[in-house]
Amino acid sequence: MTPVDPLVHAHFTARAAKYNRSSHWVDDPELGAFVVETLAPSPTDHLLDIACGTGLVSKHFRGKVAHITGVDITRAMADQAGAFVDTFVEAPAEALPFADGSFDRVVCRQGTQFMRDAEAVREMVRVLRPGGRVALVHLCAYGEADRAEYFEILRLRNEARRNFYLREDLARLLRDAGAVEVAVQGWVSVEDVDVWSDTGAITDAAREGIRQVYRNASPAFRELHAVEVGERIVDRMLFGVALGVKPLAHLPRAALV
Numbered sequence: 001m002t003p004v005d006p007l008v009h010a011h012f013t014a015r016a017a018k019y020n021r022s023s024h025w026v027d028d029p030e031l032g033a034f035v036v037e038t039l040a041p042s043p044t045d046h047l048l049d050i051a052c053g054t055g056l057v058s059k060h061f062r063g064k065v066a067h068i069t070g071v072d073i074t075r076a077m078a079d080q081a082g083a084f085v086d087t088f089v090e091a092p093a094e095a096l097p098f099a100d101g102s103f104d105r106v107v108c109r110q111g112t113q114f115m116r117d118a119e120a121v122r123e124m125v126r127v128l129r130p131g132g133r134v135a136l137v138h139l140c141a142y143g144e145a146d147r148a149e150y151f152e153i154l155r156l157r158n159e160a161r162r163n164f165y166l167r168e169d170l171a172r173l174l175r176d177a178g179a180v181e182v183a184v185q186g187w188v189s190v191e192d193v194d195v196w197s198d199t200g201a202i203t204d205a206a207r208e209g210i211r212q213v214y215r216n217a218s219p220a221f222r223e224l225h226a227v228e229v230g231e232r233i234v235d236r237m238l239f240g241v242a243l244g245v246k247p248l249a250h251l252p253r254a255a256l257v
C-alpha cells in the first residue's frame, strides 16, 4: 500500500480553511478556462481531477463533461469540493483505485510537487483510455537563470513540497509515463506575494524569508518575473500547462527498453 506523506496531509489540513483565498491563480476563471480549452473535453467525457483539493479545477469543467471524479488525500480540502465533483475518492495519486482506461480526460494542477511524481503520472496515463488526454498544470521556474531563487521561494512557502519544475520537467514526466504528442504552454499569473505567502500553514520567519529573496533578487530573476518591490511585492509567476495523449497502443516506456 502507498503510504500517505504525513507532512503533506498535515500541511493541507492546516491550509484548507484559507486555501480558496491563498493566491490569485487558485480561483482565476481565465486560467480555469485555459485548462478546459487545453484538455478540450466532450460532453460525454469522464474527467479525473487528481489532487482535486477544494475542487477549484473541477469547477471549470462543470457542465462540460458527463462525470467528474476527484481524488485527494486530504479530507479537509475535499470537504469543500462537493459542489464541483460528482464522486470523491480518498486515495494517493501514486496508487489509483481505478481500472486501466477508466477516464477520457485527466487533470492535475499543483499536485505532483507533493507526490512521487513519476509514479503518479504513470498512474494518470494508466487510468486514461487510449486516445485520452492528460494535463499537468504546475508552477515552474522560467529557466536556469531564475530556478535557484524561485525554488527557494517555493521551498520557503511550503516545506512539504518535494519536487520543483521547469516546463521541460512536466513534458519529461508525461513522456516517461508513455504519453505522446506532448506539448507545454505557459500561463503567467500576477501574484501579490503577501497574499500568496499567507497560506495559514507557514511561519512568519518563512514569509519574511520569501520577502528577502525578492528584495535581494538577481537582475535576471527580477526581469524574468517582472518583479515589483514596493509596499507590495508582485511576481509574475509562470505555470507550465503540459498536455499529453495516451497512444492508441499504449506501452509504458519501461516495456520498450
Ligand SMILES: C[S@@+](CC[C@H](N)C(=O)[O-])C[C@H]1O[C@@H](n2cnc3c(N)ncnc32)[C@H](O)[C@@H]1O
Residues within 6 Å of the ligand: 008, 009, 012, 026, 050, 051, 052, 053, 054, 055, 056, 057, 071, 072, 073, 074, 077, 091, 092, 093, 094, 108, 109, 110, 111, 114, 115, 116
Ligand atoms: C496545492 S493543492 C492543489 C488543489 C487543486 N488541484 C487546485 O489546483 O486548486 C495540492 C493538493 O494535492 C493533494 N495531494 C498531495 N499529495 C497527494 C497525493 N500523493 N495524492 C493525492 N493528492 C495529493 C493535497 O491534499 C492538496 O489538496
